[in-house]
Amino acid sequence: xxxxxxxxxxxxxxxxxxxxxxxxxxxxxxxxxxxxxxxxxxxxxxxxxxxxxxxxxxxxxxxxxxxxxxxxxxxxxxxxxxxxxxxxxxxxxxxxxxxxxxxxxxxxxxxxxxxxxxxxxxxxxxxxxxxxxxxxxxxxxxxxxx
Amino acid sequence: xxxxxxxxxxxxxxxxxxxxxxxxxxxxxxxxxxxxxxxxxxxxxxxxxxxxxxxxxxxxxxxxxxxxxxxxxxxxxxxxxxxxxxxxxxxxxxxxxxxxxxxxxxxxxxxxxxxxxxxxxxxxxxxxxxxxxxxxxxxxxxxxxx
DNA sequence: TTCTTTCGTTTACGGATGTAAACTCAGTTT
DNA sequence: AAACTGAGTTTACATCCGTAAACGAAAGAA
Numbered sequence: 001x002x003x004x005x006x007x008x009x010x011x012x013x014x015x016x017x018x019x020x021x022x023x024x025x026x027x028x029x030x031x032x033x034x035x036x037x038x039x040x041x042x043x044x045x046x047x048x049x050x051x052x053x054x055x056x057x058x059x060x061x062x063x064x065x066x067x068x069x070x071x072x073x074x075x076x077x078x079x080x081x082x083x084x085x086x087x088x089x090x091x092x093x094x095x096x097x098x099x100x101x102x103x104x105x106x107x108x109x110x111x112x113x114x115x116x117x118x119x120x121x122x123x124x125x126x127x128x129x130x131x132x133x134x135x136x137x138x139x140x141x142x143x144x145x146x
Numbered sequence: 147x148x149x150x151x152x153x154x155x156x157x158x159x160x161x162x163x164x165x166x167x168x169x170x171x172x173x174x175x176x177x178x179x180x181x182x183x184x185x186x187x188x189x190x191x192x193x194x195x196x197x198x199x200x201x202x203x204x205x206x207x208x209x210x211x212x213x214x215x216x217x218x219x220x221x222x223x224x225x226x227x228x229x230x231x232x233x234x235x236x237x238x239x240x241x242x243x244x245x246x247x248x249x250x251x252x253x254x255x256x257x258x259x260x261x262x263x264x265x266x267x268x269x270x271x272x273x274x275x276x277x278x279x280x281x282x283x284x285x286x287x288x289x290x291x292x
Numbered sequence: 293t294t295c296t297t298t299c300g301t302t303t304a305c306g307g308a309t310g311t312a313a314a315c316t317c318a319g320t321t322t
Numbered sequence: 323a324a325a326c327t328g329a330g331t332t333t334a335c336a337t338c339c340g341t342a343a344a345c346g347a348a349a350g351a352a
Contacts, residue, residue, distance in 0.1 A: 011309055015237050019283035022239070029329065038285040045312045048330070053309090067319055068329055081238045081246040088234045089254065091161050092227050093169070098260025100227040101251070102267050108235065112275040114244025115268050121252050122265045129258040137165035139184040157339055175299070191342045194300070199339090213349055214299060 007083070008057050008075060016040065017050045018059060022077040028068050095135040153229070154203050154221060162186065163196045164205060168223040174214050241281040 010018060016039070020032050033047045051071065054060045062069040089097055105118070156164060162185070166178050179193045197217065200206040208215040235243055251264070 009308090012237060013310060019239055023281060023283040035285055042310095043312055045314090046310075049310085049312075052331070077239065078242060078245060078249075081242060082249045084234060084238070085231075085246055085250050086253065088230060089250065091158060092230070093165055093223065094255070096224060096227060097254065098256045098264065099224060100231055101247075101254075101256075102260070102263050103224075103228045104231050104235065105247070105264060105271070106267050107232065108243065108247075109240070109279055110244045110247075110271065110275060111278045112272070114248070114279070115272050115275045117248050118244065118251060119265055119268045119272075121248050122261050122268070125252070125256065126258070126261050126265075129256060129261045132257045133255055133260070135169060137169040139181055155338095159340060188340095189342055191344090192340075195340085195342075198301070 008059050010054070010057070010059060010080065010084075014050050014054055014057075014059070017047065017054060018073065018075075018077070018080070021060060021071055021073050026070050026072045028065065028070050030068070032071070093135055093137050094133050098133070154205050156200070156203075156205060156226065156230075160196050160200055160205070163193065163200060164219065164221075164223070164226070167206060167217055167219050172216050172218045174211065174216050176214070178217070239281055239283050240279050244279070 016036060017032060020035050021027050024031070029048065029051060032051060033044045036042055036047050037044070051060065055062055055071070059073070059075050060071045061074045062071060089100075092100065110118070162182060163178060166181050167173050170177070175194065175197055178197060179190045182188055182193050183190070197206065201208055201217070205219070205221050206217045207220045208217060235246075238246065256264070
């Protein structure tokens with residue numbers, strides 16, 4: 001391929017727009033603006049800017065429809081979520097990720113099916129799980145560790 | 147209390163610094179700079195800036211020690227991790243969080259103990275888990291949904 | 293005591309982000 | 323055809339962030 005997909009980054013505010021479009025599968029700006037004005041104190045101009053940036057970033061596609069455009073997602077919601085979560089976790093000490101996830105799972109509202117699925121995934125990992133995951137906050141060759 | 151702790155935000159680069167200090171419990175700038183220069187292509191000046199910003203933000207405390215300072219964390223590592231993760235998740239569609247977590251847990255390296263602990267947490271939730279978690283991407287009163 | 297090293301501080305600067313007004317057209321209304 | 327309206331584009335601007343050089347003061351060396 002020719003284009004180098006350098007991982008699109010979506011900012012916090014832009015996420016709100018993407019969620020609308022992901023949920024509706026496609027939407028014109030009128031719809032996006034109306035819906036977002038109900039959730040935030042954003043002026044229509046602000047939302048227009050966000051839409052524009054997402055199009056420029058390649059996160060949204062446009063299809064001409066008479067006077068306006070119809071916007072559709074160019075990136076997958078679940079993939080975007082997974083990537084964002086993994087990135088966040090990779091920023092943290094490997095040794096403490098498990099504990100943090102435990103806290104998160106404990107607080108988060110999850111459906112029965114999700115919980116079962118998660119247990120399943122974990123049960124699968126159990127046999128091959130290493131005794132411990134080392135702290136990766138200091139350079140490899142550093143004698144100190146936590 | 148008088149001080150309003152408006153949740154300190156730590157940027158990506160600043161996380162690297164915090165991880166060093168969290169791991170060592172306390173460190174002088176010499177140490178922090180030496181360690182980070184091994185992990186990144188950062189000039190000492192860059193690291194100094196990051197340390198300075200963290201002090202100003204109230205994430206690091208300083209104790210005069212002769213000519214220099216000793217830096218210690220003012221915020222808890224685990225709490226910072228938990229908060230960051232939860233914030234990230236709160237930004238995403240509630241309906242798809244479970245799936246995303248499943249993907250993450252599947253890919254992430256976790257210790258045997260962590261996996262067991264996570265299963266435990268989930269098992270605890272199972273009885274009270276709701277049948278389903280609704281999509282929260284559109285306004286409450288919106289007739290459409292995903 | 294003067295020179296040098298080194299810490300912490302100040303200044304710098306481009307890009308991303310949140311927030312939004314102003315502007316330009318192309319259809320729509322009268 | 324002239325006026326209007328609404329969609330997308332351009333411009334704006336303060337703040338944060340990544341990245342780093344420059345500077346001032348204090349401690350150590352000569």
